[in-house]
Amino acid sequence: MGEHGQEKLQLRSDALVSPNGDTKIIEKHVENGHAAPGVNGGQEYKRYTFSPQPTLEDIRRMQAEFTDERNWNQFHQPRNLLLAMVGEVGEVSELFQWRGEVAEGLPDWTESEREHLAQELSDVLIYLVELAEKCHVDLPQAVLRKMALNRLKYPASKVHGSAKKYTEYNE
Numbered sequence: 001m002g003e004h005g006q007e008k009l010q011l012r013s014d015a016l017v018s019p020n021g022d023t024k025i026i027e028k029h030v031e032n033g034h035a036a037p038g039v040n041g042g043q044e045y046k047r048y049t050f051s052p053q054p055t056l057e058d059i060r061r062m063q064a065e066f067t068d069e070r071n072w073n074q075f076h077q078p079r080n081l082l083l084a085m086v087g088e089v090g091e092v093s094e095l096f097q098w099r100g101e102v103a104e105g106l107p108d109w110t111e112s113e114r115e116h117l118a119q120e121l122s123d124v125l126i127y128l129v130e131l132a133e134k135c136h137v138d139l140p141q142a143v144l145r146k147m148a149l150n151r152l153k154y155p156a157s158k159v160h161g162s163a164k165k166y167t168e169y170n171e
């Protein structure tokens with residue numbers, strides 16, 4: 001591939017599709033060097049990826065240590081954990097409310113707003129993982145089973161490019 005071709009490829013991999021469907025070239029949407037190829041509306045772009053650690057089991061164990069050290073297990077029954085998680089979801093919602101739709105990567109948010117969001121999303125995850133533990137749901141395996149079901153319910157060949165719910169598709 002010539003120099004020109006490489007430049008085109010670079011531009012394409014920097015393209016991001018905004019919520020209204022326009023493809024934009026943006027300067028910064030992947031941080032910490034994590035990136036994987038993705039597809040959005042037929043366009044290739046760098047998909048944001050996570051660090052591999054901690055695993056869900058790591059998070060479950062760390063939260064169990066946190067609650068044991070404080071003798072808080074007595075308060076952490078399933079219903080309380082569910083209410084705590086929903087409360088934290090509300091805190092995430094507060095960060096988004098009245099701002100209108102935002103593009104992937106939250107380009108207009110300050111570092112402090114991003115950190116606040118990271119903290120609130122972490123609270124949701126921590127309570128979700130502990131809720132699953134206390135309900136004896138093996139969350140990593142349950143997710144695999146559920147994703148297999150989702151693939152059966154929404155075959156890519158049938159639903160490609162459509163966001164309709166499965167009940168809206170004619171047999």
Ligand SMILES: Nc1ccn([C@H]2C[C@H](O)[C@@H](COP(=O)(O)OP(=O)(O)OP(=O)(O)O)O2)c(=O)n1
Pocket residue numbers: 067072075091120122123126127
């Ligand atoms: N009884 C508790 C209280 C807190 N936590 C842990 C899990 C959450 O990650 C975090 C929640 O702490 P807060 O209830 O203080 O909530 P925030 O951190 O969101 O603070 P604020 O509500 O002031 O934004 O601490 C916990 O496991 N059990």
